[in-house]
Amino acid sequence: MEGSTTVAMEGAIREQVEDVVVRFAGDSGDGIQIAGGQFTLTTALAGNDLSTFPDFPAEIRAPQGTTFGVSAFQIHFGSREIRTAGDAPDVLVALNPAALKVNIADLSKGGLIIVDTGSFTERNFKKAGYNGNPIENGSVEGFRLITADITRNTLEAVQEFGLSQKEAVRCKNMYALGLVYWLYDRDRSPTTGWLNDKFGKRPEIANANIAAVNAGHAFGETIEASGETSSYQVMPATIEPGLYRTITGIEAISYGLVAGAQKADLRMTFAGYPITPASAILHSLSKLKQFDIITFQAEDEIAAVGAALGGSYAGTLGVTASSGPGIALKTETIGLAISVELPLIVINVQRAGPSTGMPTKTEQSDLHQAVFGRNADSPLVVISASTPADNFEVAIEAVRLTTKYMTPVMLLTDGYLANASEPWNIPDADKIPKFPVNFLNDTNEFSPTKRDPVTLARNWPIPGTPHLEHRIGGIEKSYDTGNISYDAANHQKMTDIRKNKIDGIANDIPEQKVTRGEDAGKIAVVGWGSTFGPITRAVQKIRLEGHKVSHIHIRHIWPLPKNLGSLLNGFKKVIVAEINTGQLITVLRSQYLIDAQGLNKISGQPFKVSEVEEAIRKSLEN
Amino acid sequence: MEGSTTVAMEGAIREQVEDVVVRFAGDSGDGIQIAGGQFTLTTALAGNDLSTFPDFPAEIRAPQGTTFGVSAFQIHFGSREIRTAGDAPDVLVALNPAALKVNIADLSKGGLIIVDTGSFTERNFKKAGYNGNPIENGSVEGFRLITADITRNTLEAVQEFGLSQKEAVRCKNMYALGLVYWLYDRDRSPTTGWLNDKFGKRPEIANANIAAVNAGHAFGETIEASGETSSYQVMPATIEPGLYRTITGIEAISYGLVAGAQKADLRMTFAGYPITPASAILHSLSKLKQFDIITFQAEDEIAAVGAALGGSYAGTLGVTASSGPGIALKTETIGLAISVELPLIVINVQRAGPSTGMPTKTEQSDLHQAVFGRNADSPLVVISASTPADNFEVAIEAVRLTTKYMTPVMLLTDGYLANASEPWNIPDADKIPKFPVNFLNDTNEFSPTKRDPVTLARNWPIPGTPHLEHRIGGIEKSYDTGNISYDAANHQKMTDIRKNKIDGIANDIPEQKVTRGEDAGKIAVVGWGSTFGPITRAVQKIRLEGHKVSHIHIRHIWPLPKNLGSLLNGFKKVIVAEINTGQLITVLRSQYLIDAQGLNKISGQPFKVSEVEEAIRKSLEN
Amino acid sequence: MNKITPPEKLTIKDYASDQEVRWCPGCGDYSIVRAMQKTLADLQSPPEKTVFISGIGCAARFPYYMATYGFHTIHGRAAAIATGTKLANPELDIWVISGDGDSLSIGGNHLMHVLRRNVDLQYILFNNEIYGLTKGQYSPTSKIGTRSPSTPMGSIDSPLSATLYALGCGAKFVARGIDTKPKHLPEVFKRAHAHKGASFVEIFQNCIVYNDGVYDSFTAKDVAAERQIEVEHNKPLIFGKEKEKGLRMNSDKIELEVVTIGENEATEKDILVHDETNKVLATLLAQMEGPNFPVAIGVLYCNPSNTYEDAVHAQIAAEKKAHPSTNINDLLRSGPTWTVD
């Protein structure tokens, strides 16, 4: 909580805070993500700005009560602009000892812990690796505490609805949610509505859950009345007017692809192979078949990218998505796509590596792979998303570039962006410009390698078109006829064309803007992808102290925006902040010979605002 | 021919030349490579320095007489140091019209053409795309010509041996060889010996071929006597004393692996999947099983690298080889090798791309893939060979580094280096230092991730060792125990360790030497791999003109030699010459912020000396 | 656009492209390309709807020689790419062309899945029991003992039977042909084409350069009649110069045996009648090898079932019916929203 004042409210006195970070945590069977989702929705409706971060366990369903089975959901909300899910939780809801164990170290100083004492049994202490009851043995010293036997209270509250014991216990998350609703004075009706909707066919479950929410809320009022704890208020933020929804990165990317395909006037062939965290795109598009989307779960990543390319060959928009190890498998086929110059979108939802690494943790370490990771001189377009909602725009941009330039486009997003959600000012899709594809059907002097003189894109004749029968393939082809050619000069020409085509795209993308701060100055903090939130907040804070520090966030990784070199040259120092050992920095240093310094973190976690702040401060001092 | 004087010889007057480039060309069934090979051996025995370049057609056996079925073999030899196969042939032997058509443009001004008029038929003109007889229609204007009905002459010469027509015609290449032997006053006995050896079981074939050699030679003497043409002499070069042989890159790399494995005291598991031009390593090692080499033709490249890694896991030296598209397929498994820290040598015999590209043509365009081409932060060692024979040393270095540092090593060579041959001063293998591997068998405080404090290499416990049973895998593992770990700080630590281990190898490789020239000066021409020959010759020539230009050739691409940055900083200008659109240059610019300029060529052909010279001259002027 | 009036009837020549053929002289691939051109002419396949998709290898050069659409892709992946193409446009008539290395070494998995899924295309495997394009290494179908550059002491792994593999993968149409049978081969192609679903055809193809004569034991003119059996649905399984031999089921041993009609009490009634819908019979036929058995060619198995692309598009159609709006604004506004003003 960064700023807090106390205001008199109707009935009670609520402390007013500018922003708060709440983390719900419990066993993976405890419904933590659902509670988090509901709290997010309610908070958005209350007019706060917010950002969320779900943190799933790596295991499907680890044995109950173990530390590796803990699931968590963090939300940061406030009356000011919120850009990250928050460095450290102010409130931790711990539904079992393991959840406490795993999360307590992150809690902010003097933070509030809500525990379900009903789960604080000897067995669970042992499973969590506690020696005795942590509430009693000093483990929670320095924190404020609300203890409630949430399990028992929930069972009591739902008793009348005649659920099974298992079903009844499952309402625990709603009790905890009700309690946090009380803590921040939230309206319970959106959740009530959602529950009635969701369990329409089993009203007893809906009612039980509603009763649990209410019981949790009532519990809060009771302890408040007893003076034990007080509740807070977070005023609405000043938010641009519009129609809003919360959107996860996965939703945004899926909707962006659908919108992009429509703008291009193309059907879509999406082929994927399940892999965490990219599978969700396949799942989400599988439910949108009415938009003329073929979704295909292939036998592996090679088949997936192959089928996507085959789909492009036939005249649909071929798209595939995976994560690092899967992308590695796709590179040979991406090379073919470069050689035959067909559209292809390859989405990489990056995760921590190398190899299997930590599939559920985030990282930005596939930029080298995207830009350089193929055999031969095989340039393609690389773009990246920087917030969950940004995936929407970036996906549309990917469709635009892949179809206009007949080139594969690699879209980099990551596990954090994919799962996190943010409120989104829903754009008017009708206002997004169209870029319809025109398949060739002019048989005049036909050659499959004929190019647009400006974009250098080859034309796109598709099978099924009479009189344009032709052959394409991965062997080097004649610039003129498209037939196989081993001619030395021709190979030079084709290599140059492939390079120039991609380089030329720099003329067709927006110039690099400065996200925050001046166009020149002391320090530019450069980022890309999901570091957007922490960097922009850190720069904001440092700027409030009066320093000329700017934030530059790059969407187009390859080719880079035309003005980027001169822009960066306007700063005394350039810091490149990345969740990797230094990858964008390689590109920037080699392109612009700028002595940029890296700020790097590779722990499977996003940057904290304080980490970026500290790095900037250090740099200011030197 | 760069310098030429005329000297009186016994009987005849032979013009003495410093160096000559001869290209044999004909249909792929004409035995061109054999003639070239024999000429090479004889030339080496005559004491010339030399370099060769075979150029195979892409097709297995293209229809006779077509331009795409032309096979060629070029040899450059001289009385001075020879570093390249020569920019332009002085002599072209064209066994059919197609061979003339394909090669004539490369011929040096006023060069000599030897044609087999027996193949100059209307049908063959048409197949070659000639409109009429090129000898008569001005196509060979400006060149000198020796015409001989080689086909008929050969048939006559071998008549007495009773061969079939097909077998008899096959002796044509020997006739042509005999003629060129005459031209350069070569001893025929090595070829005679070789023929007797090779056709030991069919002496009539040996004798017919010998007769053809002699007939060709006699034909030369006849036309010389008639004054039509004169022959030449190339004096022996000053060559370091020693025992010599000619060696191709493939042989060198195979022998290097065998020697390296012996020095490491390891058996070898070589697993490959055929691909041009890398298959030859599999072929060559398949014949060396007595050295305790398991060769395995896998079902694909993924299986090949997998089996190699499985071989390393079991305690042998795992090696795999492929070319660009195949390497692309291997990258996921290379990531696993990085994660589990096992030895693994991955050889990339680079070829022209992207995709299938031009499999029989050379290129250096997989450096980006080698250094950067994997998902996640996954550093490994990259080294490269610069001449055919150099592959030997580099292969040994690969074995040393992979075993000492428990890391995959990528060895870059290319199609040119693999197929080309050069005379080799055979080293004494006994003098090569040993670096025996010690498998762990100490059970004391055992952990599979325990490291050597200096090299940071983990120890190598192999299955079969009692009491060291343990599990490894691609999931992130605890620094301390090696067990699966999703801990944030641990991932940071492991990522750092992986990086530091590879970075630290810079302390264990030779400092960068300057190949030719001073340690500082006006221009450094930097190269790597097979550009060695043309660069060094070009620099030599420019230096003879008095310019302070140096040649720096890099073997260790990653990590780079410790002193390289400061070395390069000593030059006003740095030119990086590569057969790609600029890949080493990316690394050098990003590492050292040096404004290096690229000299690039991507035509599937090596640099010509003149091209490098010209670039240096241009740079000197500016 | 130029107005081109298509000729009344397309001839074999109309299906041949203008590209110079680059196989070795004498290669079995020549007769296969001719058989294919004949097939298309017989079928009057519209060139613009016909697509040849291949991997890499000598065989995979095939598309260049056809005056249709063609995609020469990468090694082993043609089936996967073709699947995408067929899903994207089910109207296209797709032929996948592949070699034994392309299909059964690197591409074995994609072959399996395209057959299992029953994507409606024709998969033609040119089996020359060798890697031609890479200069003669042994392949997964090479006989044990094959000496090749990578197996100088002879290969040691048992060959895979392409046909048995296809059956094991759940193929619904499995047939065999021989490069040198210019009349039989187009008929096999036509059956494959007529079958809706994935049709698998193995062609025994001679590689004159690296594996010459590998099928001589049953393709050589003088032995063919004794060593081949052309199977036909509902016809007795007989062969031999005089059609005097036949296949009989030994039900105790559950295996086939060769009998000569009239000898050892074998009558015509004993001879099995080919039932191309019986998978076990197809397996038995596919297993037959010389010298004791004839090699079976023709349609060993044909048992149609629903195709993958039909089901895919049926789901799309159903969803379109269930959710008629394709307005992006509707999509973006689905779920809870709120207004800030």
Added chain:
Amino acid sequence: MNKITPPEKLTIKDYASDQEVRWCPGCGDYSIVRAMQKTLADLQSPPEKTVFISGIGCAARFPYYMATYGFHTIHGRAAAIATGTKLANPELDIWVISGDGDSLSIGGNHLMHVLRRNVDLQYILFNNEIYGLTKGQYSPTSKIGTRSPSTPMGSIDSPLSATLYALGCGAKFVARGIDTKPKHLPEVFKRAHAHKGASFVEIFQNCIVYNDGVYDSFTAKDVAAERQIEVEHNKPLIFGKEKEKGLRMNSDKIELEVVTIGENEATEKDILVHDETNKVLATLLAQMEGPNFPVAIGVLYCNPSNTYEDAVHAQIAAEKKAHPSTNINDLLRSGPTWTVD
């Protein structure tokens, strides 16, 4: 080095590692790991020579729980990696552990080749007809109509039969087991272990979270006797609560039929006797599916042949004999040389 005296006899516990098991409570994998630990104890397998190599998936976590050597590799590639390990050290006793996705989706090709080559190892496929680890997408063995996150309208492609696939790949040992049969499973494992060559074992495994009860139709206690048939070499193929049913060959249709002994003139003599060396019989047994047929478990096929690693090392031994020098200097000096002085 510490001197550790091995206990007289290793117990089941000695084969369990100290790692916390991370499968979902109730997962079928638990009983399989127990069955394996029992098997190793029964065999007294030396832990230091025993290696578990797995791909990725829930099943592939298996090696962590065994107190032997273990390599958790990458998705689909365990067979290839294990092949290298076995070639490098034939003394090792290798078990490959894999799921239906790992083996039959991404890894189908490597599975085929390891079986075809007959590398001496045990390949254990945990078939739960679903992708467990990635949260429940349908797999190549999922039944048509399977609703999963990637097939919300139900899957449409025909499932592959793992066992038929293995037979089509030329496997020499093919067996089946069920996770919930703690006595039968170790016996199957032991047979697989005893077989020299690649042994393929499919285990029907219940994924309680994403595909619960998928095998209930033949594994549920009340129906098991009627819906399963435990096959044993040389024993009649009978099943049923009272062992009253059996399998009979219908040689006209070349198919199996279920008969009840004593009914419709069926006698014990009609009942087929299992011959595990007959591949066609194995195919017939593997094809059987409910509700009309029982599901066959046990060793369907076992027909040993030379192993790959034996042949590899025999060639090496032969070459060592033929060329005894392993002096590098000799190697470098082979072929023409000349001296410059």
